[in-house]
Amino acid sequence: MKTPAAGLRARLTLSHLAVIVVAMGLSGFLLLSLLERYFVDAMEESLAAQARITAQALVPGATAEGPEAEVPLAAFNAIQNQRASNLSIETQNVAPLPDEFPGEIDLDYLAGASFQLSSQLDTRIRVVDPRGLVLFDSQEGTQGTDLSDDAVVAQALAGQYASRQDRASYVPAVHVAFPLLVDERLVGAVYLSQPLGDALAVVGDLRNRWLLSTVVALLFSGAVGLVLSRAVANPLRRLTGAARAVAHGDLDQQVPVASRDEVGELSRAFNDMTARLRAARQMQTDFVANVSHELRTPLTAVKGTVETLRDGAVDDPEVRDRFLETVERETDRLIRLVNDLLVLSRADSAALELRREEIDLGELAEETADRLAHRARAHDVTLAVEAAAGLRVPADRDRIEQVIVNLLDNAIKYSPPTRTVRVRAVPGSDGTVRVEVEDEGIGIPPEELARIGERFYRADRARSRAEGGSGLGLAIARALVEAHGGELWLESEVGEGTRACFTLPGS
Secondary structure, eight states, X not given: OOOHHHHHHHHHHHHHHHHHHHHHHHHHHHHHHHHHHHHHHHHHHHHHHXXXXXXXXXXXXXEEOOOOOOOOOHHHHHHHHHHHHTEEEEEEXXXXXXXXXXXXXXXXXXXXXXXXXXXSSOOEEEEEOTTSBEEEETTOSOTTOBXXXXXXXXXXHTTOOEXXXXXXXXXXXXEEEEEEEETXXXXXXXXXXXXXXXXXXXXXXXXXXXXXXXXHHHHHHHHHXXXXXXXXXXXXXXXXXXXHHHHTTOTTOOOOOOOXXXXXXXXXXXXXXXXXXXXXXXXXXXXXXHHHHHHHHHHHHHHHHHHHHHTTGGGSHHHHHHHHHHHHHHHHHHHHHHHHHHHHHHHHTTOOOOOEEEEEHHHHHHHHHHHTHHHHHHTTOEEEEEEOSOOEEEEEHHHHHHHHHHHHHHHHHTSOTTOEEEEEEEEOSTTEEEEEEEOOSOOOOHHHHTTTTSTTOOSSHHHHHHTTOOSOHHHHHHHHHHHTTOEEEEEEETTTEEEEEEEEEOO
């Protein structure tokens, strides 16, 4: 069975090869087509030059009428000059034509004239009369042959330049025909043919070299593609194996990060995910253990009290009332714990219901401080409130009051006697409203500050349990503030005190 990594390597390698094949194919086709067309055009221009030389040598005063030559390139001009220099024509028994022609000009005298044509090229030169009969053939043996059915000859005898390429014939060749004019009077045509063998041989050799270079490029690119695909697929294979292990519960998986590209970024994200999963699992384990511990303490107290009453303490009214108060207190503690857990559960699942309304956060801070004034006096702590006017926010009044109560309760609890707890409500940045609760207590060590707010975590476990705390208050406060779209954080220095701050979006 093919593994996903093997399939990815194959796709990457094949796509790499496909790009090379398409690029080499298109470039080779275009370049070879352009080169072949260049050779054919050069050959036609060369034949045109030979036609003009032939016309002037065989028919004094005659011209071969053809298209105007374009400005040639250097290589093009070299080919043409070489072809023209390799052609020489000597004539004998050719009488000069009179200056004026009384009637129709007759080229039949060419058939009886003596010609000597020296050419190192394979160009075939034929001169035909106005009827299409061959008067002169550089390869001899076809004098008198009727070429009027030949399309290029017929077009030339009609006074127009004509050309044709016979690529499908046994001997591929280029044919051109030029009207032969004397004083702008048509007296025949010059018909030239040049085999395409040399040009096609050059193009064929280039094509073979291109195919060879394509094969070499494919082999090289295939090797490079395998290396590159392995570099991509191997990290993904490791990630796949690690992900399967995580799916089976092994959260200790880590993959090496060998690059800074997208694959490396994916590896870092995977490692961060597994670290978070381990932390979440540890939090879950700690949460269950803490809940069990918090529930066991009041339940144990209730059970012991009930057993004592059952053993006869119920008959003593004073003892009975004291034990019943203990049961009631522990029951209330259980109810508070269950309610706190319910709030956290709803906040985690985004199911916390908020009854939002426009409230003045400054007034709420003052009212909450007044409610806790008696508790502050009991601890010999002074409360000072500084609230700006008009701090309107859309919020659930009861929930935000719960947040302020929790922060004030912690500040009072951890403040030494005769100290002051200050509450400030001021405008924040970016349209927010900020509330600060600052005490002059013992402060929180830096190593514990980051953990304050974790569920069931206490910086001073013995003291907070004696005060009836469960370690959920700050976690609930943070969850409630974040449910309103705000933020809660702590600032503290040992021996200087602690400042608890939260912000809410303003109206």
